[in-house]
Each structure stands twice: as C-alpha cells, then as structure tokens.
Amino acid sequence: MSSNGMLRESSKDTRVEDYLDDKLQSPGDLDTLDALLENVISQQKLLKQQLEDARRDSQDAQDQAMRQTARVQGTARQFQEEQGDIDRRLMIVTQSETSDEAVQRFKASMDVLWKIDVARGYAETLKEVEALHNVCASQLGKSDRAALEPYRQLQNLATNLRSLQDAAEGAGPQLLHHVATTAATLRRQIQTSFSADFERTLKRLHWPKSDISVPPGLRHEFDHNVRRLLDLQRPELEAYNSDTSLQHKNKEPVVLLPLEVLVHPLSLRFDYHFAGDRPTNRLDKPEYFLNHITDLLNTYGSFVEDSLQPELLCYFRDSELSFNPCYIDATSAFVTALLPMLRRKLSSTLPKISLQSNLFSHLMHEVMTFDTTLRETWNYAGSDLDSEWRGLAYYVLDRLDYFPRWIKVERDFALERYESIISSPDSGDLDHDSVAVSATKPTKAAIRVNDLLETITDRYRPLESFSQKLRFLIDIQISIFDLFHTRLHESLQAYLTMTSSIARTVQGISKEEQADLQGVKGLDRLCRVFGSAEYLERAMRDWSDDVFFLELWEELQNRAQSRSDGRNLAGPLSAQEIAKKTSSTIYPANSLDEDGDEIIQGALFDETAAAYQRLRIRSEALISETLTYNIRESLRPYSRINPWASLSSSSASSDAVSLALTAELDPTIRLLSDYLGFLSRALAKAPLRRIVRQLCSSMQSSIWDNVLMRHSFSTAGAAQLTVDIGGLCETIDRYVGDDVARSGMRKLVEGVTFLSLPVRGEITRDEQGTGSAQDNNRGASPRRLGLFDAERRVFMNNENARDVLEELGMEVLSESEARHVLERRVELGS
Secondary structure (H helix, E strand, O other): HHHHHHHEEEEEEEEHHHHHHHOOHHHHHHHHHHHHHHHHHHHHHHHHHHHHHHHHHHHHHHHHHHHHHHHHHHHHHHHHHHHHHHHHHHHHHOOOOOOOHHHHHHHHHHHHHHHHHHHHHHHHHHHHHHHHHHHHHOOOOOOOOHHHHHHHHHHHHHHHHHHHHHHHOOOOHHHHHHHHHHHHHHHHHHHHOOOOOOOOHHHHHHOOOOOOOOOOOOOOOOHHHHHHHHHHHHHHHHHHHHOOHHHHOOOOOOOOOHHHHHHHHHHHHHHHHHHHOOOOOOOOOHHHHHHHHHHHHHHHHHHHHHHHHHHHHHHHHHOHHHHHHHHHHHHHHHHHHHHHHHHHHHHHHHOOOOOOOOHHHHHHHHHHHHHHHHOOOOOOOOOOOOOOHHOOOOOHHHHOOOEEEHHHHHHHHEEEEHHHHOOOOOOOEEEOOOOOOEEEEEEEHHHHHHHHHHHOOOOOOOOOOOHHHHHHHHHHHHOOOOOHHHHHHHHHHHHHHHOOOHHHHHHHOHHHHHHOOOHHHHHHHHHHHHHHHHHHHHHHHHHHOOOHHHHHHHHHHHHHHHHOOOOOOOOEEEHHHHHHHHHOOOOOOEEEHHHHOOOOOOOOOOOHHHHHHHHHHHHHHHHHHHHHHHHHHHHHHHOOOOOOOOOHHHHHOOOOOOOOOOOHHHHHHHHHHHHHHHHHHHHOOHHHHHHHHHHHHHHHHHHHHHOOOOOOOOOHHHHHHHHHHHHHHHHHHHHHHHOOHHHHHHHHHHHHHHHHHOOOOOOOOOHHHHHOOOHHHHOOOOOOHHHHHHHHHHOOOHHHHHHHHHHHHOOOOHHHHHHHHHHHHHHHOO
16 A cells, blocks of 8 residues: 555544544443444435536536537638638639738728718708708798798708718718708798798888887788798797807897898898998997987887787797797897897997097997996896896907907006096195095095096996906006005105105205105195095995995805816906905805804905005004104203292292293194194094094103103192193193093193192091091081192002092002102102
8 A cells, every 4th residue: 555545544544533532422422323323324425425416517517518619619610611712702703812802802892882872872862852942942932831841851951960960070061061051041031931921011010110000900910920930930949049058158149030020121220320421320429329229129119019029928938938038028039139230330330449549438338338228228138037138348348359458448548547636736635625524634636546446447337247347456446556555655655765864864855855844744745645545445445345346256256166276267367366456365254144144254455455554554653653753852842941849839829720831831832733733634533533642642751751750849830830731731632622632641640630739738538537526517528638648648558549549530640650759749858
C-alpha cells in the first residue's frame, strides 16, 4: 500500500474513533448501538444516492456540451459555405475578381437604387402637394371649409417634413423649401381672397369714417368675414401660443388678420402723413405721429369694441387662446394692429436722428410717455398677463440696440447740466429759501444736483428692462453723486490744507485768503460742505424708500440669490461691481417682522449715502473744532487777569445782576454772537446743539482750569465770575435755546454757584429740624447756606458733603471738586 493510501486509511480510522467517542461516552450508550448502526446505514445509502445523481448530471452536461459544440461547428461550416457562395455570385454578377471588389460594386448599385427610391418618394410628395394646392385653389371662393381643409393638410405636411428634416440632419432642403413655399403661397391666396371680401364689407360701412357702426343688415356678413380670417389664422396662433422658447418670449404679439385688414387704410393714412415730405413729418416732433396713434384709438376704439368684441369672445372663449389679451380683447387687438406702423416709423427715423443728441433724447422721452399712455389709459398689457408689456422703448433700445447710444446721450446731458450747476457763480451759496427755516441749509448746487438726479429718475423710470434701469442708476446717477462728493471732499481738504500752519508757511497764502478762512467766512465754507452732504444723504435715504428703488433693490437681491454661480446680474455688470457701487448687502439676508412679513435690509444707495455721511460727520467735527479753537483763543486774555481776590468787599453784598461783564470777556461775547448767529441760521437745531455742547464743554474746561482752579476769589470776585458765566450762557442760549449752555457747562455753573456762597448764612432746612418745636411751629423758612457752614460740612466727610450738594441742587459737582472750589475762597484761606 502506498504512503498516501496509508494516510487516507489512518485519517478515516481517526474520524471513526472520534465519531464513536462522541456517540459512546458511557456504558449506557451501548444500548443505543443498534439505532446508531441503522442511522449510519441510512446516511450511507443517502450519500450513495446523491453521488449517483451527481454523476448522472455531470454526464448529461458533458453530452449537451458536445452536442452544442457540434451544432456550432455545423453552423460555422454552413456560414462559410454560404459566404463562399455569395462571394462567388457577387463576383459573377459584378464580374469581379475578388470578393471585396464585388462588395464595393454591389454597394454602389444599392446606393443608386436607394436614390431612385428617394426620388420616387419626392415625386409622390410633390404630386400630393400639387394635388392639395389644386383642390384648395379650385374650392377657393366656393366653399371655405373645402378650401381650408387641403391648406391645413399642406401646412401639416410642411410641419412634419420640417421635423423629419431636423432628424435627418437637413437631408431634403429643396423639398422642404418647395412645400413651405407652396403652403405660404396658398395661404396668401386664401388670405387675399378672404381679406378682399372683408374689405368690400368695410367699404359698405364707409370705413374708416368716424362715428360708424355695423348695421343689423350687415352684421352677419361682417361676423362671417371675421370668422373666416380667424379660421385661417388659428393654427398659427395655436402654434405661437404653445411655443415656450426664449426667442418666443422676445417676439411681438401676433396681429389678428381681421384687425390687419381693418387697420390697412389707417396705415396708408399714417404713411401719407409721416413717411413723405408732408409738414407733419418732422424729425423734431415725434409726438406728432405718436399722438396720431392715440387719436386713432380715441376715434375708433368704440367701434372696434362694439363690432369685434362679441365675435372674438365667442370665437376664443373655450380655447387656450382666451388667456391672451391680444386675442380675446378687441381694444388690445386693435392696439397690437396699430403698433407695427410705429415700429416701421421708428426703424426708419432712428438712423437719421440717433447722432443728433437733442432729437434722440426727445424721441425716447416721447416714446416712453406713449408707452405709459397705452398701459395706464388703454390697459394694454401685450400678450402676457404675467408680466408688463415692455413697450416701444424696449423695441428701440433692445431690439434695435440703441440703448448704448441713448445712455451715452443722457449721460452727456446730465454731465453737461452738472458742470453748468457747479460753475454757476451762486452755486456755493447757502440756500435759505428752498428748505424749511428750522432745517440745515444746503448749497444751491446741492439742491440743483438733487433736482437734476430726480429728473434723471423720471427719464428712466418707465423702462421695463431691469438691466437698463440699473445701468442708468450706476452710470449716471451714482456717478454724479460721486462727482459731487469728490468736489465737496476736495473743498474740505483744501480748507484743512490752507488752515494748517505748515501750509500757510509753504504755500504763502495771502491775507485775503486767510481772511476768507477765518471767522464767519470760515464757518460758512464748512457749513456749505456740511449742509450739502446732509441734504444729499437725506435725499438718498428718502430715495431708498421710494417704491421704484425698492422694487429695483428687491429684483437685484433676487438675481444675486439665483445667480450665486458668478453670472452677471445685469448685462455686463457682475455682482461685485454692482455691490461696490450700490450696497455690500446685495445678497439678501432679510428678517421677518412681527406679522411675518419680510423686512428688506440694505438699499441701492448704501455705499454712496455712507460716503456722504462720513463727509457730513467730518465737516461737523471741523465746524466744532474751528468754533471751539477760536472761542478758547478769545478766552486767553480773560484767563490771564487776576482781580478776583482784590475786588472790593463792599460790592459783595450788591446785587450780582447789577454787575457788568468783565471787559476781557467782550471779544468772546462778540465771537459767540457772530458765530452762533450765523450757525443758528445755517444749521438745524440738532447739529447746532451737538456743536454747542462740545463748545460748552471746551469753554467749561478752559474757565475751570485757567480761572476757577488757578485763582483765589473774594466774595465780590465770586459774584463777578458768576455774572461773567451768566453772560456767556445768556449769549449762547439766545441763539440755541433756553438752558442749553447751562446744561453743557453744568459742572462750571455748579462750581461757580458753590464758590459764590455768602460768608454768613442762616441754618439749613435739616438743621432747622433739630431746633425747638416752637421754632418749627412758627414755620421759619430756611435761608441760603453760609460759606463756613458749607466748609465745615463738606470737609467733614463724603456723606455730609453729598448732603450739602443735594441741598444746593447740584448733580454734577463731586465731593472732591466741591472741596477744591471752597479752597479758592480767600475768606476760608484766611
């Protein structure tokens, strides 16, 4: 026995032993030995049966494979035999020496046969076309239904051939052209016949005589002719209505054939007046031919409505065409029929006047006015109820591509007008008459620039194209805003340059120029910038709330959101370019109010208004700085005097009101009167009070540090200082309003009040409460706190100091400041 056999026998014995050890683990398992043997025998039989089945299946598979192989081999031999037979026949038929040569010759023969078959199909189609044409021509004038049926079949044939032509990549252009030409010729014949019948009916009505109507005797004939023309045109209308391509949306609505016939004599009359050398045909008077169309609507509108509206309503009522106003509404259909003559007129006129800026601008203004009249007076909406009719202006600017020329003309006009505004001798003067008395006064140039920009808005407001409106806004209005802002900014920079000490030294400014920069003249120069910037900034905020600009901004945001892939939002303008000119919040991030309505954030003029706001803030700061500097300089002589401690004590008991102001304070009083008198007329209350508050703060610091805290005061000196501060406050309040100065210098006023306490005073209300009940019952009224009593309580501790300040009604003065003030009294120092 081989070693492999021995190994297999050994492995079998091992498995048997393992099986027996598993089944016979105890002496009790020997009782189940018989059952175990029977189970083993049954399993052995089952395995033998499975092995036999597997052998049989294997044999069947082998037999089937052999049969399949034999069949394939037989098929291959048969194919080779047939191929050889075909090759021999081809060589015999084509008289070729090789099979490849025979195939090429046979293919050429088949191509000839295919061409013959195609030619036969062409001939049959041409025969069918000719038959349809002859039937239609023979029935024309006899039976409308019999004439229209072959025409419609021919039209359907042309449509089907067009689709087959597209699928075959232009295989039969000549046939398609012949069928289409034949159908078009037949249609013209039918239309000519039907139109002639309708024209005869109109002549019997004496059309186009005004104040005509359709008599009952001609009503049936009139309606019949209208219906025939509509039957002829209906397939075209349905095809046009079902076209959803982008090119279709830019097309003009179709003119109904009955209206085309009706308008024909009106068109001849229009050409007579406006296409020749008649006096009515003037390039400088486009309103003549536009108003002529309006007159036609006024003259014949009632006739069209009465005669055609019932028939149109009945004819289109149950079709999808009823949703088109140009078909179902007689007035809209009449307007649609009149518009082609205007387009022809505009197309012939524009090349003549497009290079004449004045005439071109006037023409566009009249065209947009006419469009507005059709929309508002005649409710004309074109063929689409879902969107506004774009009008003849869109036809001129977009279809005929005159928008670049027009916007250049309007921009040149606007810049020319802007230059004339700023070059006017009075352009820099403050205008006190055009705004309210209480408002900040802008310059006349700012008001005129604003009027100019509002006029520009009226020029392009009627436009329907979003891109064109945005181009007007950015290229003209915002550009002029930027130009005027640059002018104001340069004026401000020039003022800063000339008022600096270095500039005066280097540039050698004359005395006359220095005088123009000082005093009220200098403030006037700054107020011009401030008033103009505030006026135009407020105007832009108001514009942003206008419905026109709100809709423009909302459309811009919608486009920015839908075109986040970087596509241009309006013509050649990208989102970044538009945001730079309008607002950085161009992408919508709107929130909702309490009612759930969307709150629109941002506006078209955000960037420009922000630039004017910065200019306004800067100019206001310069006004405040200039005023503060000049007043502080005028207070220098006043801060150098020191009569406060040496004033006679005999005047201490005199009434402070009777004291005169210190002579060194007169220049300051005069400056305040001049400056505030001018500013109160030039500025509104709000900016004036902001400036005065800063001025008061500066004056308070100057007098507090250089007068009150530097010198000692007798009772008379304190009284004199009180009079001086009162004089300053009175001068300021005279121009700004009551208590404005005292509110701005509250700390100084309280300090001076505390400084001027009398040396002797009666008990205060609190101390009176500690007296006898008899005194309390007498109701003795307390008098002013004395200087020494105040000194004793103020220096005692902070709590007592606060009580004293509260008794005197002082809210700003602190405890430490009150002690410093009392230290300035000579009586306490002695």
